[in-house]
Amino acid sequence: MAKGLSVKHLLGIKNINADDINLIFETAENFKEIINRPIKKVPSLRDITIANLFYENSTRTRLSFELAERRLSADVLNFSASSSSVSKGETLVDTVNNILSMKVDMLVMRHPNPGAAVFLSKHISANIINAGDGTHEHPTQALLDAFTIKEKLGNIQGKKIAIIGDIMHSRVALSNIFCLKKLGAEVMVCGPTTLIPKYISSLGVKVSHNLREVLNWCDVANMLRIQLERQDIKYFPSLREYIMQFGLNKSILDSLDKKIIVLHPGPINRGVEITSDVADSSQSVILDQVENGVAIRMAVLYLLAGKVSE
Amino acid sequence: MQQRLLLNDGQFDITINRLCYQLIENHNNFEHSVIIGLQPRGIFLAKRLKNHLSEILGHTILCGNLDVTFYRDDFRRSEKIHIPSATEIDFIIENKKVILVDDVLFTGRTIRSGLDAILAFGRPQKVELLVLIDRRYSRQLPIEPDYIGKTVDTIASEKVKVEWVETDGKDQVWLQTKE
Numbered sequence: 001m002a003k004g005l006s007v008k009h010l011l012g013i014k015n016i017n018a019d020d021i022n023l024i025f026e027t028a029e030n031f032k033e034i035i036n037r038p039i040k041k042v043p044s045l046r047d048i049t050i051a052n053l054f055y056e057n058s059t060r061t062r063l064s065f066e067l068a069e070r071r072l073s074a075d076v077l078n079f080s081a082s083s084s085s086v087s088k089g090e091t092l093v094d095t096v097n098n099i100l101s102m103k104v105d106m107l108v109m110r111h112p113n114p115g116a117a118v119f120l121s122k123h124i125s126a127n128i129i130n131a132g133d134g135t136h137e138h139p140t141q142a143l144l145d146a147f148t149i150k151e152k153l154g155n156i157q158g159k160k161i162a163i164i165g166d167i168m169h170s171r172v173a174l175s176n177i178f179c180l181k182k183l184g185a186e187v188m189v190c191g192p193t194t195l196i197p198k199y200i201s202s203l204g205v206k207v208s209h210n211l212r213e214v215l216n217w218c219d220v221a222n223m224l225r226i227q228l229e230r231q232d233i234k235y236f237p238s239l240r241e242y243i244m245q246f247g248l249n250k251s252i253l254d255s256l257d258k259k260i261i262v263l264h265p266g267p268i269n270r271g272v273e274i275t276s277d278v279a280d281s282s283q284s285v286i287l288d289q290v291e292n293g294v295a296i297r298m299a300v301l302y303l304l305a306g307k308v309s310e
Numbered sequence: 311m312q313q314r315l316l317l318n319d320g321q322f323d324i325t326i327n328r329l330c331y332q333l334i335e336n337h338n339n340f341e342h343s344v345i346i347g348l349q350p351r352g353i354f355l356a357k358r359l360k361n362h363l364s365e366i367l368g369h370t371i372l373c374g375n376l377d378v379t380f381y382r383d384d385f386r387r388s389e390k391i392h393i394p395s396a397t398e399i400d401f402i403i404e405n406k407k408v409i410l411v412d413d414v415l416f417t418g419r420t421i422r423s424g425l426d427a428i429l430a431f432g433r434p435q436k437v438e439l440l441v442l443i444d445r446r447y448s449r450q451l452p453i454e455p456d457y458i459g460k461t462v463d464t465i466a467s468e469k470v471k472v473e474w475v476e477t478d479g480k481d482q483v484w485l486q487t488k489e
Binding site for chain 2: 003004023026027029030033034037038039041042043044047072302303305306308
């Protein structure tokens with residue numbers, strides 16, 4: 001028996017500490033063993049109802065959360081903004097309070113506005129897991145990325161991790177930076193000057209605009225997608241130019257003097273940030289990330305469910 | 311805190327030895343039988359039995375560890391959260407005779423979780439229960455052991471503590487009473 005997590009909600013990696021992260025990893029290892037059993041289900045959360053609120057599109061995260069919830073035997077409610085009363089003008093708090101009146105214990109929410117989960121946590125009592133809020137945070141993605149790196153390299157402390165691509169619009173980048181720094185890694189971000197926020201170095205990360213230099217430095221490269229849907233103006237002259245400067249292809253990868261690990265949070269734009277032969281190479285751990293995602297989400301749900309008031 | 315010795319290291323050895331021979335009486339050469347220790351404290355007893363049985367029989371026997379954390383019925387009912395330990399069952403239990411092993415049998419609730427957990431690995435032909443210490447008259451569920459190291463009469467506020475060479479430096483069992 002132990003203390004459990006220091007928080008009631010998982011709103012972002014910024015709000016949790018290294019002990020919380022390690023506790024989540026420890027618990028996720030056990031769930032990873034369970035999801036490889038013939039019967040992949042445990043009854044822990046049989047008395048819990050969880051609503052998945054998706055105000056923004058998602059494939060991986062949504063399926064992963066739903067699978068994690070079902071494998072813990074929770075009851076699951078799915079909600080997507082496109083087919084709901086949101087289009088009739090209902091506010092976020094009203095929608096959530098209506099859902100909570102139906103005796104829902106926990107919420108998993110994805111929302112296009114940064115801070116939506118934090119805002120909601122101030123108005124309701126149910127436990128909230130942030131499944132991505134705009135360009136702010138995506139904590140479970142950062143946890144599963146770090147868990148995958150730890151699994152492959154044995155440790156995070158002192159490792160050199162590069163995050164490459166659209167840093168400005170990426171919640172994955174921000175959560176990853178918080179998570180990796182808390183676990184003692186060195187982090188460098190890389191991308192076009194226009195896609196790297198001005199004050200990013202205040203988070204203790206190095207900045208580079210030269211892909212080859214970054215790849216020579218790092219042990220792990222986390223390749224991010226260009227978030228065209230969040231870009232209201234043009235941030236670089238052409239996609240072709242971006243690919244030539246920041247796209248990871250097999251010839252660059254093979255020219256490095258060490259074998260680095262390649263991560264990608266998905267969805268992949270093959271041929272843009274990463275070529276197909278890199279995505280499908282033995283150095284890519286993209287599908288391990290997806291597998292670990294279910295275990296990490298089971299761990300987060302399990303640990304937070306312990307804090308649901310009776 | 312007061313404590314009284316229930317088993318010293320000499321008696322401990324004799325008890326383990328007797329339990330092994332009782333198991334052999336029912337399971338012959340363990341061809342279709344496996345031992346499964348319940349995490350966290352039952353795994354020491356399971357390992358001890360496995361080693362001793364392997365010596366007597368002259369061949370190794372299958373032994374695994376089972377964690378029941380996610381099958382407990384007191385999740386969210388206690389202040390603290392239960393942190394799981396590893397489950398290691400590297401063999402098939404389908405149609406095997408499974409001997410569940412734990413150090414102390416008290417309310418029977420851990421064993422209930424263990425029965426639930428073991429079914430996730432298949433359908434055993436039979437499940438038996440072996441405990442080192444049986445705190446009788448304290449059961450909250452209709453669960454009784456098939457093999458008992460020692461039976462003791464206790465009250466709920468008392469605690470039975472089993473110590474192992476591996477972790478505590480000596481094999482012995484104490485009955486502790488809070489002042």
